[in-house]
Amino acid sequence: MEQRHGIGEGVKYGMVIDLDKCIGCGACVTACVAENNTTILEDETNKLKSITWLRLYKFDNSKPYPETEICYLPRPCMQCDSHTPCVSVCPATATDYDPLTGIVSQIYTRCIGCRYCVAACPYHVRYFNWFDAVWPEGTEACLSPDVSPRMRGCVEKCTFCHHRLMAAKSKAALNGSREIPEMDYQPACVEVCPTQAIVFGDLNNTKHRVYELKQSPHAFRLLERLGTEPKVFYTTTRRWIRDMSDNWTDGEKEKAKAHS
Amino acid sequence: MDSALFPEGTKRCSIKIFGFWFSVWSLIVLWGLVGAYFCLRYGLNQTNMNDYFAFGVWIVVDLAVIALGAGAFFTGFLTYIVGKKELKAIINAAVIIGFICYSGAMMMLMVDIGQPIRGWFGFWHANIHSMLTEVMFCITTYLTVLIIEFVPLILDNRQLKKVPELHHFSHRLHEIMFVFAGVGTFLSFFHQGSLGGMYGVLYARPFAFRTGFMIWPWTFFLFILSAIATGPCFTMLIVWITQKVSGKQLVKRSVFNLLAKIAGTLLAVYMILKILDTWYWAVFTAPSMGFNLMDFYAGGPYGFWLVILEIGVCGILPALLLLSSKARESNAVLISACILACIGVTLNRFVFVVQTLAIPVLPFEHFYGYLPTWQEWAISAAIVGYGGIIYSLAYRYLPVFPQEVELYPENLQPQPEG
Numbered sequence: 001m002e003q004r005h006g007i008g009e010g011v012k013y014g015m016v017i018d019l020d021k022c023i024g025c026g027a028c029v030t031a032c033v034a035e036n037n038t039t040i041l042e043d044e045t046n047k048l049k050s051i052t053w054l055r056l057y058k059f060d061n062s063k064p065y066p067e068t069e070i071c072y073l074p075r076p077c078m079q080c081d082s083h084t085p086c087v088s089v090c091p092a093t094a095t096d097y098d099p100l101t102g103i104v105s106q107i108y109t110r111c112i113g114c115r116y117c118v119a120a121c122p123y124h125v126r127y128f129n130w131f132d133a134v135w136p137e138g139t140e141a142c143l144s145p146d147v148s149p150r151m152r153g154c155v156e157k158c159t160f161c162h163h164r165l166m167a168a169k170s171k172a173a174l175n176g177s178r179e180i181p182e183m184d185y186q187p188a189c190v191e192v193c194p195t196q197a198i199v200f201g202d203l204n205n206t207k208h209r210v211y212e213l214k215q216s217p218h219a220f221r222l223l224e225r226l227g228t229e230p231k232v233f234y235t236t237t238r239r240w241i242r243d244m245s246d247n248w249t250d251g252e253k254e255k256a257k258a259h260s
Numbered sequence: 261m262d263s264a265l266f267p268e269g270t271k272r273c274s275i276k277i278f279g280f281w282f283s284v285w286s287l288i289v290l291w292g293l294v295g296a297y298f299c300l301r302y303g304l305n306q307t308n309m310n311d312y313f314a315f316g317v318w319i320v321v322d323l324a325v326i327a328l329g330a331g332a333f334f335t336g337f338l339t340y341i342v343g344k345k346e347l348k349a350i351i352n353a354a355v356i357i358g359f360i361c362y363s364g365a366m367m368m369l370m371v372d373i374g375q376p377i378r379g380w381f382g383f384w385h386a387n388i389h390s391m392l393t394e395v396m397f398c399i400t401t402y403l404t405v406l407i408i409e410f411v412p413l414i415l416d417n418r419q420l421k422k423v424p425e426l427h428h429f430s431h432r433l434h435e436i437m438f439v440f441a442g443v444g445t446f447l448s449f450f451h452q453g454s455l456g457g458m459y460g461v462l463y464a465r466p467f468a469f470r471t472g473f474m475i476w477p478w479t480f481f482l483f484i485l486s487a488i489a490t491g492p493c494f495t496m497l498i499v500w501i502t503q504k505v506s507g508k509q510l511v512k513r514s515v516f517n518l519l520a521k522i523a524g525t526l527l528a529v530y531m532i533l534k535i536l537d538t539w540y541w542a543v544f545t546a547p548s549m550g551f552n553l554m555d556f557y558a559g560g561p562y563g564f565w566l567v568i569l570e571i572g573v574c575g576i577l578p579a580l581l582l583l584s585s586k587a588r589e590s591n592a593v594l595i596s597a598c599i600l601a602c603i604g605v606t607l608n609r610f611v612f613v614v615q616t617l618a619i620p621v622l623p624f625e626h627f628y629g630y631l632p633t634w635q636e637w638a639i640s641a642a643i644v645g646y647g648g649i650i651y652s653l654a655y656r657y658l659p660v661f662p663q664e665v666e667l668y669p670e671n672l673q674p675q676p677e678g
Contacts, residue, residue, distance in 0.1 A: 048310035048628070059624040073624070085464040091392040092381040112381050113304075113374020116392050118314035122464040122621035128314065128374060130305040152303045153374025223621060225550050226464045244623045247466075247550030 012081065012102035013160055014203040014231030015190070016213040017074055019241055021197035024072030028189035028198065029054050032076075034142075035161060035188035037149045039133040051127040053077070053158040054189050061240045071241045074198065076189065077125040077158035078222065078230030079104050085228060086117035086126060094155075102203075102231055103160050111154035118155060122223055123230075126157045160200075161187035182208050203231060220245050267659035268418055269671045273506075278656060285648035292642020295635035296371050304374055306635045310628075315613050317632040318372045321640045323455055323609035325361040326399070327483070328602060330491030332358020332406060333441075333448035338522065340441035349515045352413050352660045353502070354495045359406045360650050364643035366403060371639055391457040398451030405444040409437065416659050449484055456483025459612045466549040467556050468616040470541060478537045479612070485533065489526035490605040492519045493578075493598040500595055502655060508668065510661040517585075520594055524582025527601055531575045538571070555619075559627030562615045570611065574604025 032038070032054040041050050057073040080086075084104055087097045094111040097104050118126040132152045135143070143149065146163040150156045168185035172178065182201050190200040201208030213219065214233040220242050221230045236242060248256070261275045272278070298306045309316040335354040339347040370376045382396040415421065415430035453476065459468040460477025470477040496519055503510050542553040557564040581587045581597035588594055620627055632640075654660055665671070 046310075048312055049305065057624055083463070085462070088387075088389050089392065089458075089461070090387055091390045091396055092378070093385045093387040094381070110378070110381055110385055111375065112378045114372075114382075114392065115309075115314035115374070116390070116458070118311060119617060120462050120464060124311060124622070124625070127311055128304070130310070131303060151375075155374075223464070225548075226466075226621075228464055247555075247621070247623055249547045249550055249552050251547075252550065 010102075010204065011100060012203045012231055013165075013185075013201070014079065014102070014210055014214070014233065015076065015160075016199045016210045016219065016233045016235060018197045018199075018213075019071055019073060019234055019236040020238070021195045022072045022074060023195055023197075024056060024058060024070075025194060026056055027192045027194060028074050029056050031188040031192035032158070035144060035147070036159075037143045037147045039129065039131065039150070040135075041131055042134070049130045051129070051156065053125070053127070053156070055124075059244065069238065069240070071236075071238070071244075073234070073241075074189070075123065075125065075222075076160070076187075076232060077104065078123050078228065078232045079160060080228040080230055082227060082229035085120040085122070089116045089120045091116065095157075101165065103162060103165070104157075105159060105162065106155065106157050108148065108150045108154050108156060113153040113155065115155065122226065122228070126155050128155050129153060161189075164188075218242070222246070262657075265417065265419055265657045267416075267657070267664075269665035269668070270659075271668075271671050272656050278652070281652060282649065285645045285652065288645030289642050289649065291638045292640075292645060295638030295642070298635050299371050299639070300376070304372075306633060308631055308633045308636065312628045313614070313617050313630040315617065316630060317636045317640055318368050320606070320610045320613045321643060322365045322368055322372075323613060324606040325365050325643060326455065327452070327487040327605045327609065328491060328494035329358040329361025329365075330448060330452060330487035331493075331495035332361075332409075332491070333402070333444045334488045334491050335495060335519070336409070336437075336441035337445040340438040341445065344518065346515055346518055349511050349661065349663045350495060350499060350519065352658075352662070353499050353511075354492075355406065355409045355413065356651055356654050356660065357495055357498055357647075359403075359410050360647040362399060362403045362406055364646050366399065367646075368639060368643060391454045391461055394454040395451050395458065398447045398454065402444060402447040402451060405440050405447065408433070408440050409444070412437070413654070413658050413660070417657055448487075452484045452487040453480040456480045456612075459616060462616070465616050465621065466546055466551050467619045468612055469545065469549070470537065471545055478533075478540075482530065482534055482537060485526060485530040486605050486608060489523055489530045490601045492523040493527075493582075493601040496520065496523075497595065497598045497602060498651070499661075500591075500598075502651075506655070508664075510664050510667070512663055512667070515663075516594065517588055520582050520588050520597075521585075523601070524579055524588075524597075527575070527579040528583055531571065531579050534571060534575065538567070556615075559620075560618060560629050562611075562618055566607065566611055566615070570604055570607045574600045574607060578604065 029052060036053060038051050038053060044050050054074055054076045057075055059071055061069045079102060081102055084097050087095050087104060091114060092110055092112050094107045095104060095117055113128065115128050118128055129150050129152045133149050164187060165185050168180045171184060172180050186200050190198045199209050199213055201210040203210050203214060205211055213235065216235050218235045218237050219233045221233055222245050225246050234245065266272050307316060331354045335347055335351050338344045339351050370379060373379060382393060386393045412430040412433040415426045421427050456479035457477055460470040460472060460479030462468045470479050472478045472480065496516055499511055546553060578597040578600040581593055614630060618627060618629065
């Protein structure tokens with residue numbers, strides 16, 4: 001079995017998303033928006049300016065019916081582990097990598113809105129607040145008190161529901177423990193998934209399910225060749241989806257064909 | 261009316277003509293100010309930038325004017341450090357152009373960042389690993405140097421010079437100008453390089469990423485070279501336009517020849533290294549990330565023609581023209597070569613800013629195009645308008661061209677007041 005570590009020592013939170021289980025219902029996206037007080041724009045038709053920390057991609061195998069196959073791919077922040085592309089470029093240290101958890105944070109009140117991090121991220125997980133955050137009257141009562149809403153002009157991104165980690169830490173401390181049980185810290189998208197396609201935990205903890213799942217021969221990460229070391233893994237038995245996870249030169253494609 | 265303010269021994273157009281000229285530039289600036297108001301009041305949703313095109317025309321203009329403004333530090337370096345005293349005839353113009361370019365870029369950046377009031381966080385919470393931090397520090401400090409270099413010229417105004425303290429201060433500043441030329445050169449080398457480094461370090465953006473030497477990607481060095489090659493071309497171009505508009509020779513032809521020869525040599529070296537860099541990136545760097553060269557040029561309007569235009573038409577051709585002493589003799593050829601070189605460096609900055617972002621890295625992502633809104637165009641144009649105002653005022657009231665008096669000795673006769 002291929003070992004898929006390369007994510008450093010210590011606690012490294014990550015996800016394994018089973019694309020064969022994902023039905024594209026969008027519950028994870030909705031849960032993420034509700035949990036993290038994400039702004040809804042007046043005109044949500046312009047998807048290039050709207051904010052979706054967890055975006056659901058839909059693509060197919062480009063084959064005609066009846067061979068057509070569709071893939072739904074939920075894409076949170078990859079929480080890159082190695083020389084994180086966005087962290088190294090931020091001039092104001094408004095985004096940081098926590099070596100104790102592996103989570104890439106964003107300090108909204110420090111962000112100057114230069115958007116260099118947005119340009120650096122190949123996964124498009126970073127979103128700039130092009131508009132003022134406006135909640136229609138009454139809806140502000142539904143905002144989560146644990147997550148600060150973001151102001152116009154700063155960048156935001158998925159944090160693996162970091163506030164839930166804080167809550168889990170407090171709970172563990174009250175119980176006199178430093179270790180956080182696997183199920184005490186689960187992001188909103190994981191909790192809400194009806195098919196349990198998303199599994200979350202410490203990638204280095206042998207007792208957590210993600211440890212085993214990420215070592216599946218069907219597991220892969222997006223754009224692995226770039227060396228960003230994402231902590232979000234995907235699994236699928238469908239080869240064409242795995243092939244679409246990275247870029248290949250013409251020569252490499254031919255070589256792969258010859259091998260298969 | 262204002263002739264008492266004109267540099268000694270010079271003639272300038274009437275205040276009416278100047279007023280009309282000034283109003284044209286002011287209108288452009290006004291248009292930009294309206295655009296800036298919209299962006300600051302309502303946010304950057306007034307632009308066509310988005311989460312795919314995080315940078316747009318403003319950053320292209322910023323990078324381009326900073327490259328073109330490099331004539332200031334490089335001419336200063338040649339004049340005060342290398343000792344090319346002939347270039348004193350053009351150094352004032354180069355400093356003013358540099359000041360306009362850098363201050364204009366800074367003003368534009370204040371609109372471009374989403375939180376302008378937090379602009380100083382880059383200094384306070386500086387991330388020493390970020391190329392942009394280095395850019396922020398060096399550009400700010402270099403703009404201070406440019407102001408120091410500009411001040412003695414302002415104090416050389418005919419009326420200000422009459423104040424003994426100011427005259428003395430200006431004289432002392434002139435004496436130590438070589439120190440600022442040295443500091444300016446050091447700072448400029450770093451921020452021109454860091455601007456290139458900003459793109460070269462984007463290792464998850466295969467179109468921009470470059471390998472390099474230690475912590476510096478090759479774009480670091482290429483941006484320095486392209487700036488010092490094309491900056492003097494831009495200076496020559498502006499001085500030539502000044503000559504055409506004013507209808508008189510302001511700088512001896514030999515000065516143009518010398519600067520053109522230097523610019524041509526640097527442009528040729530830049531072209532050789534740029535071609536080598538492109539080849540290495542196309543053959544080794546990009547394929548190691550899974551990209552064929554032509555994958556980058558397959559989508560949208562940003563085709564391979566951009567490479568031919570940038571390297572061939574606006575790189576190799578002007579380099580050859582500037583290197584040939586015979587070609588340099590012709591004003592038309594010299595100026596055409598300068599224009600091509602300036603377009604080339606602008607195109608280079610455009611490619612790194614816009615094309616880098618347009619090319620999808622995720623295989624299931626799409627190619628997007630980008631067209632700026634009127635607000636983005638207005639603010640970009642305002643930099644040109646601002647430049648027109650500052651440069652025109654400087655030309656009218658300051659002794660920008662020391663050779664002007666020498667070339668037109670008849671103007672030294674006492675002038676009637678008014």
